[in-house]
Amino acid sequence: MIPVMAETLEPEEWELWDTWMRAQRLLVRELDRGLQRDSGISKAEFSVLVTLWQAPGREMRVGELSESLDWEKSRVSHQLTRMENRGFVERTQSGAAGRRTGIGLTAKGRRVVQSAILGHAGNIRRYFLDSLTPEQTAAIRAWSEQMIDSVEPNCGEAGDGAA
Amino acid sequence: MIPVMAETLEPEEWELWDTWMRAQRLLVRELDRGLQRDSGISKAEFSVLVTLWQAPGREMRVGELSESLDWEKSRVSHQLTRMENRGFVERTQSGAAGRRTGIGLTAKGRRVVQSAILGHAGNIRRYFLDSLTPEQTAAIRAWSEQMIDSVEPNCGEAGDGAA
DNA sequence: CCGAAGGAGTTGACGCGTCAACTCTAGGCA
DNA sequence: TGCCTAGAGTTGACGCGTCAACTCCTTCGG
Numbered sequence: 001m002i003p004v005m006a007e008t009l010e011p012e013e014w015e016l017w018d019t020w021m022r023a024q025r026l027l028v029r030e031l032d033r034g035l036q037r038d039s040g041i042s043k044a045e046f047s048v049l050v051t052l053w054q055a056p057g058r059e060m061r062v063g064e065l066s067e068s069l070d071w072e073k074s075r076v077s078h079q080l081t082r083m084e085n086r087g088f089v090e091r092t093q094s095g096a097a098g099r100r101t102g103i104g105l106t107a108k109g110r111r112v113v114q115s116a117i118l119g120h121a122g123n124i125r126r127y128f129l130d131s132l133t134p135e136q137t138a139a140i141r142a143w144s145e146q147m148i149d150s151v152e153p154n155c156g157e158a159g160d161g162a163a
Numbered sequence: 164m165i166p167v168m169a170e171t172l173e174p175e176e177w178e179l180w181d182t183w184m185r186a187q188r189l190l191v192r193e194l195d196r197g198l199q200r201d202s203g204i205s206k207a208e209f210s211v212l213v214t215l216w217q218a219p220g221r222e223m224r225v226g227e228l229s230e231s232l233d234w235e236k237s238r239v240s241h242q243l244t245r246m247e248n249r250g251f252v253e254r255t256q257s258g259a260a261g262r263r264t265g266i267g268l269t270a271k272g273r274r275v276v277q278s279a280i281l282g283h284a285g286n287i288r289r290y291f292l293d294s295l296t297p298e299q300t301a302a303i304r305a306w307s308e309q310m311i312d313s314v315e316p317n318c319g320e321a322g323d324g325a326a
Numbered sequence: 327c328c329g330a331a332g333g334a335g336t337t338g339a340c341g342c343g344t345c346a347a348c349t350c351t352a353g354g355c356a
Numbered sequence: 357t358g359c360c361t362a363g364a365g366t367t368g369a370c371g372c373g374t375c376a377a378c379t380c381c382t383t384c385g386g
Contacts, residue, residue: 009284009292016304017287023307024187026314044342062365075343077366082341101351101365121172124180129172131309139302141179144186146294151189207372225335238373240336245371264335 027127034123039116041088044079046120049088049113052105059092059104088112190290197286202279204251207242209283212251212276215268222255222267251275 009017032043041049051068052058062080066073080103083089088109091100105113132140172180195206204212214231215221225243229236243266246252251272255265268276295303 008281009287013288013292016300017291019307019311020303023310027310030314042341063363072344073365074345074367078341078343081366118171124172125176127310127313128180129176131313132306133302135298136302136306137179139296139299140183140306143295143299143303144182147186147190147290148182150290150294151193205371226333235374236335237337237375241371241373244336 030127031120031123035116035120038119038123039112041112041116045083045086045088046113046116048076048079048083049105049109050117052089052103053110053113058110059102061101062103065103083109193290194283194286198279198283201282201286202275204275204279208246208249208251209276209279211239211242211246212268212272213280215252215266216273216276221273222265224264225266228266246272 035041035043035046039046047069048065051065052060055064060068062073062076065071065080066076069076071079080089080091084091087106090104090106092102092104093100198204198206198209202209210232211228214228215223218227223231225236225239228234228243229239232239234242243252243254247254250269253267253269255267
């Protein structure tokens with residue numbers, strides 16, 4: 001509710017911002033649709049499947065998934081519930097007793113993730129990588145690194161794991 | 164379910180992709196939080212408020228909002244329902260008879276949007292514009308335009324209206 | 327005037343994402 | 357042994373977003 005700094009953007013600045021946000025939305029939308037069309041899964045499902053697939057033993061705990069994906073634990077939990085209902089993953093009791101604490105891929109999950117990786121990689125190449133000139137690549141890389149450093153000055157790990 | 168093209172990405176390609184997506188997520192997250200913190204509204208609410216605010220007469224119909232924001236009509240409708248509940252907008256019967264068909268800002272909506280614009284513009288400048296070198300600006304502009312053209316080969320209008 | 331067609335807007339169901347509150351288990355310590 | 361606290365995981369409520377189905381007005385033809 002409190003105005004902070006009386007700044008405004010020049011029309012050309014605003015246009016740059018708008019154009020860029022718009023391009024991103026379109027790119028993300030295309031990739032999401034590709035995943036849905038080719039493999040029948042969402043981006044969130046893809047991220048989880050790939051992360052589990054890459055895990056040693058193809059078995060992880062919620063906390064590990066959460067850290068690896070940089071998602072909140074509750075988000076992971078909700079996502080796993082949906083994916084368990086769809087039959088992509090299963091919660092197993094890995095610990096000695098009681099709680100179901102391990103997360104593993106089902107046969108269906110393994111089957112889907114392998115085809116999805118190929119299709120998705122192709123789409124990233126078609127829609128993104130192929131459209132970049134070397135200068136654009138360098139600029140985007142540099143800007144991205146600056147941005148990440150400025151927001152997360154510390155450490156260096158944790159990627160989205162997929163998308 | 165059908166694998167499409169057996170392509171994969173080189174590690175450096177994948178890393179570029181991952182870094183870029185990550186940077187974007189962080190940027191968007193910061194801006195969303197800024198809007199929430201400074202003005203108590205979400206990005207979606209901001210977009211609607213700004214669009215209505217810029218409209219001649221500060222009154223629009225759902226279809227106009229939908230086109231101007233490039234959102235589905237049902238998305239607009241759901242959003243307006245939430246914002247009506249929060250007291251930011253109101254549905255008025257502008258037409259002669261029957262259906263409530265006009266959308267207008269309330270006094271509260273007008274008050275909030277003005278402060279939000281200033282704060283948000285400042286944040287866009289701080290987090291995005293200030294961090295760009297001229298080469299990066301050019302590269303991002305060029306890439307964005309390519310992207311938009313490739314996905315929407317036709318026309319030229321319709322911006323997000325805000326976010 | 328009546329009825330069909332079509333467009334505008336809404337609604338419901340569901341997936342995604344966050345926050346806050348809750349439950350359960352494991353481990354420490356008297 | 358028995359309590360008790362810390363952390364892992366879950367749940368519920370809610371906002372955002374899409375798709376498909378629905379309602380209601382308008383308009384055009386007879």
